[in-house]
Amino acid sequence: DGGITQSPKYLFRKEGQNVTLSCEQNLNHDAMYWYRQDPGQGLRLIYYSQIVNDFQKGDIAEGYSVSREKKESFPLTVTSAQKNPTAFYLCASSLRGMNTEAFFGQGTRLTVV
């Protein structure tokens, strides 16, 4: 089945540690996105990539880093510089173009203690 896989579903880390969230898609989509969602809040864009080996900062990129070495993969690293990393993280992908819907993964709930 085609889709987007995020792993793990739940992740716990100690404060000060970097952590990488995985996002893989087999939909042959060019564009991929990372969003952060806090309880009762909307989705805020962290990073997005329109093509392999290229990505742009979203609205809240500070403390995060990404790479896009393969079309299928867009991992997100939450660094120790992120002041409040505990949140629900959603990865999405879409075809190129203004009118294409984004398909989302199931999300990763990160808790930093």
Added chain:
Amino acid sequence: AQKITQTQPGMFVQEKEAVTLDCTYDTSDQSYGLFWYKQPSSGEMIFLIYQGSYDEQNATEGRYSLNFQKARKSANLVISASQLGDSAMYFCAMREGTTDSWGKLQFGAGTQVVVTP
């Protein structure tokens, strides 16, 4: 500046009634797309409906319709004949650009809908 505004944090609606969720957007582009998504308590994001800025007719998908008022920069979602399974968070989103040159997909803060028997 906030690009997408959803002014209703939460709404109660009775089963079988219709409900309208408000969404206003801010853009200076002539070409853009508007999307609505549903997020149940499980956390998954479900695409509901799309409206392009050049579409002359309002989009419809089953019980979902989009009341698009371009001059007012408004794209309200109407859910007809509400069902208990419609209880969820609803997000409005926008992407600016064209087919060949397009930007990021940005979301509003969402509206929590609770359908009561």
